[in-house]
Amino acid sequence: MLIVKKFGGSSVANKERIFNVAKRCIEDYKAGNDVVVVLSAMGDTTDDLIDMAHSINPRPPKREMDMLLAVGEQMSVAYMGMAMDSLGIPAISLNAFQVKMHTNSSYGSAKLKSIDTERIRNELEMHKIVIITGFQGINRMDDLTTLGRGGSDTTAVALAAALHADACEIYTDVDGVYTADPRIVPNARKLPEISYSEMLELASLGAKVLHNRSVELAKKYGVQLVVRSSLNTNEGTVVKEAARMERMIVSGVASDKNVARISVMGVENEPGVAFKVFNSLARKNINVDIILQSVGREGTKDIAFTVAKDDLDAAVDVIKDDMKIFTAKGYEVETGVAKVSIVGAGMTSHPGVAAKMFGALSAGGINIKMISTSEIRITVVVDEKDADRAVRLIHDAFDLAD
């Protein structure tokens, strides 16, 4: 078996944890498997680097930022190589240059293009554990890029796909995927398995277990994932194409507080205006989420949408710069909001799911600001202060507890 194992920053935050991860990988290695380990930067390393960078330059060039941040994972993999060596196991660390982890040039949120597996295969043939930097890549110029949020998961899935791995294990600080965040809903239940599509909705909605990019990639290449804890040996949650037949209507409830709402007001009621707004944002690599278009005063339109809080400044810049192009009269920003969502493949065949969700919120006196739905998901935007309570109310309404 060829196993790709990915460990996040908290799993390698200090010497003891580094050795825990090393031992876990060595178990698989000693059982006769080829082992590829993908690591994130240790604990707070990335935050410390960002803080220093911002103290030097409040808006550091993105290329230099990636040059800087890439050191975090390089430290992790080198330390892991040393730890495995001290346990008597041959291991080698490799960075983005060494595995030719090619990406495009979107610094800070680069997209993977190709991986050259030759070096990795050679090292595996020499019976080494291969330890690879997550999160980073190189572009056509050989400049370092970083993949952005969920980057290390994405690296792991891409490696699993490129190496035709037999398993791809994502280790995190939770046991698996739950019906809701156990910190918000204490009696949330762990799901033994979940489909890519459901996971995708949960991931993109802030369940924080897996990032949507990694799930999308896994779905695209049919990489079966296991999400499990680096702190215990409990069975995790399997993420795969078709989960079990008899399914619940709703698999889980998720909330996401990394949300800001921007409203562009007084836009001319002409075709193509919304396209211009979202096209300008897309060109700056800003992901827009829920979109609401409503009729404004004097025959104009208001266009509201949500973005991740991190993208807010950049999004506002775009709106400001292009106000004239959008024929807009003004804009508003609201930051104290959150998204709450339910996800479930069973929804499609069960009417009344939305009604039950809205009913639960209404009974709790929680105001819904925006609504968005897909085949397997319903999302509402509420005040941030109501978000946790909304999750608990909905979790109860759908009887998701243990």
Add this chain to the structure above:
Amino acid sequence: MLIVKKFGGSSVANKERIFNVAKRCIEDYKAGNDVVVVLSAMGDTTDDLIDMAHSINPRPPKREMDMLLAVGEQMSVAYMGMAMDSLGIPAISLNAFQVKMHTNSSYGSAKLKSIDTERIRNELEMHKIVIITGFQGINRMDDLTTLGRGGSDTTAVALAAALHADACEIYTDVDGVYTADPRIVPNARKLPEISYSEMLELASLGAKVLHNRSVELAKKYGVQLVVRSSLNTNEGTVVKEAARMERMIVSGVASDKNVARISVMGVENEPGVAFKVFNSLARKNINVDIILQSVGREGTKDIAFTVAKDDLDAAVDVIKDDMKIFTAKGYEVETGVAKVSIVGAGMTSHPGVAAKMFGALSAGGINIKMISTSEIRITVVVDEKDADRAVRLIHDAFDLAD
């Protein structure tokens, strides 16, 4: 003019110093010059990385150590790029991969083989200040290597040679090259210029201003160096082929406490035994310095030599392993010793220089343990506790003070 400027770790130890360096480089840039900056790792970064590495593995694999240490310079150059950007100057940081700084595979003490200057020239043509990681390279496998002691100086000189730079400025925390270490001899005098050969002897003897590798490289490629302070704008010391005609007999006095003495005793008095000893050490990349061979008991020989303290463990391992091959009866290690040297191109034409040096030591009651000479240098090994006093006595004897 194309100017290569190298700044050491203390010059970029914090935000304020990073900006000082940035401003200094920008002055040259604004005066119309092409500027290439070579940086070491910030302040204690390297020490911190080494400490953590040793806590994980007391003898970390050298390849992984270099993978780890290379992050230090990458951080420096990225921060510098951000600092220059915040001052409105276009700049770009490049690491060893990006400038294809090829070395051999002697991890921890790699030798430079070639540099591809295309990327650097392209960036200079785009009117950017180019900031390059010192100290590191890549080998044939694309694995990271580090150059060891004096590595960043060597990088700077190699870049100056490859780019046919008009000047190569080595910034340090002293004003230039002195007749002795001013911390030991307060009235030591700064030399306006010095020849490569003299500098080479001073560097290899612990003057700590420039490492011998960088001076050797400068000599080989005719790169004229300026050693000056990053803390003030005083004129430094020029290091070049032929220094001024009318020269002093002795240019300077240097001491080196990073010395240990190993004696291999009772070696058979056969040809080739000394060769075997030093060949074994060379194969482990251990530099042997002063060698003394003397007659031991029963017709055998004793071979004593000095190594850098850092290499002592490795050297002792070699001696232990190969005792039989050397036909040796035992070995001794002495660590409390130091080298004290005088250097001067004028020595060759002035007899009695050695006598004057030994006389000064004798008058001070300092015992000489070993002696070694070259055309322009005389070195003695003394007790470490006597080293500073020896330097002062000799400095006085040759009237080197201001």
